[in-house]
Amino acid sequence: MEVRTRFAPSPTGFMHLGGVRTALYAYLYAKQNHGKFILRIEDTDQERYVEGATEVIYDTLRRCGMNWDEGPDIGGPCGPYIQSERKATYMPYAEQLVKSGHAYYCFCSKEEIDQRRAKVEAAGGTWKYDKHCLHLSPEEIEEKKAAGIPWTIRMNAPTEGETSYHDMVFGDMTFQNAEAMDDMVLIKQDGMPTYNFANVIDDHLMGITHVMRGMEYLSSTPRYNYLYNALGWEIPAYIHLPTVMRDATHKLSKRDGDAYYSDFMDKGYLTEALINYLALVGWNPGDDREFFTMDELVEAFDVKRLSKSPGIFDVNKLTWFNAEYIRRLPKEKYLELARPWFDQVLSEDSTDYARLAELMQERTEVFNQVPGMIRFLAELPEYDAELFTHKKMKTNPAVACEALQLVTPVLEGIDEAQWTEPVLHDRLMACIQEAGRKNGAVLWPLRIAISGQASTPGGAIEIAYLLGKEETLRRIALGLEKARAAC
């Protein structure tokens, strides 16, 4: 039988990383079994409708390389793939369940239920819908409906016995019906199905063979199975996934500002790196491989190697992956991606972007660090003369003074048109040798003077080249003053 998995997000406007990972595993499982990956939008909660939210889902999935075989935009044999457009398909099944005694009309208002609930809880009990409307006669039901009293349809949950099912990750699960089941609402007052109901109906109608979802559904699965059985449908295989956590005690959540796919894209993470990392939170290939393309993941993925315990999302490791992916980028691609970040503080008219990109590529972990790393090129930062002191280079302000004086005429003597790294290198090295100095003793102060900071992308020569003759000389003069004042 063909494997069919689905990703069924609700359109909230953002793609949660936990959701991205769930989608990823569902995609991988389908593809490695040469099956179909289906996208379904679960928007039965009309109050939560968000403009443009489905586009966010499409866009994210596409950029991640998870192309769906059936979905709202491309259609398919089981459409429509948006639940709000399927409204009419759910009611008949609900009515069928009413007829067979597995469900019933309920006319209780929210307020009435709240009251009864409060009473039970005040008495120290645990509330569960009390089947108040279960035994309404057909006449009573018609009367109430005719009177315009809003109604819902509730599942008539069994109060005894137990339900068992098998999960491909967690193994065999057994629940006492009295504990795990309740008369959950199937059809809401607005006529829309609840998630619980629509999910079951659609998964069946769309031929989903393997249901992948977060482990928070582990304990509600008996209720879904009850529905499948009541409808006479085959229960799908279940693959519940461990939670992605922020730390040991908190889930990744929007409050951290680090839970959404877009958060990471905005910061300058690469989708490939994110996917690669995410795949490894909760799953591992069983060997030491860490780098995977999507195709390699499809090949290597194995449900049996899915973890049961929650995984903490480690930004450190993600960042390392990102840096690795950035280093492996072709030069041109790097420049293309870095350009907007360069533009934040520099202009291509005055800076050799291509060269800057070469220098920056191996130092970039996340693109949002780039502006801060190159800002000194646009403007010499305030710095302390103490920066001229470096024990290993054996420099201090006094040494810097001499070094800068030594170097000034040499640089002044270089023609504007000759201001290239090779020329800079040769002239500088020649004069250093002639003066009998150590490279570091001259180049360290030079770099400090022209950059104003201890750490820069590239050494004195590269920085001088990037800055150009005029600016380099200007900064050296400034540095000289500063060094002098400090001796």
Next chain:
RNA sequence: GGCCCCGUGGUCAAGAGGCCUAAGACAUCGCCCUUUCACGGCGGUAACUCGGGUUCGAAUCCCGACGGGGUCACCA
């Protein structure tokens, strides 16, 4: 609180009774390379939650405790 799940270093994790004086990766620390930083190379610190069993032998099996998470909506 009831029910369910989980428990190897700071993090991801290998480990499915002896191969474990417990792998690898990230992070961290030190050294080397180097005109800084980074990259790279080398090395170090660091873990089987605890307590009982079972067994000749347990990180691996069982029980309990403890810890953490999940779930108990007309939200998904």
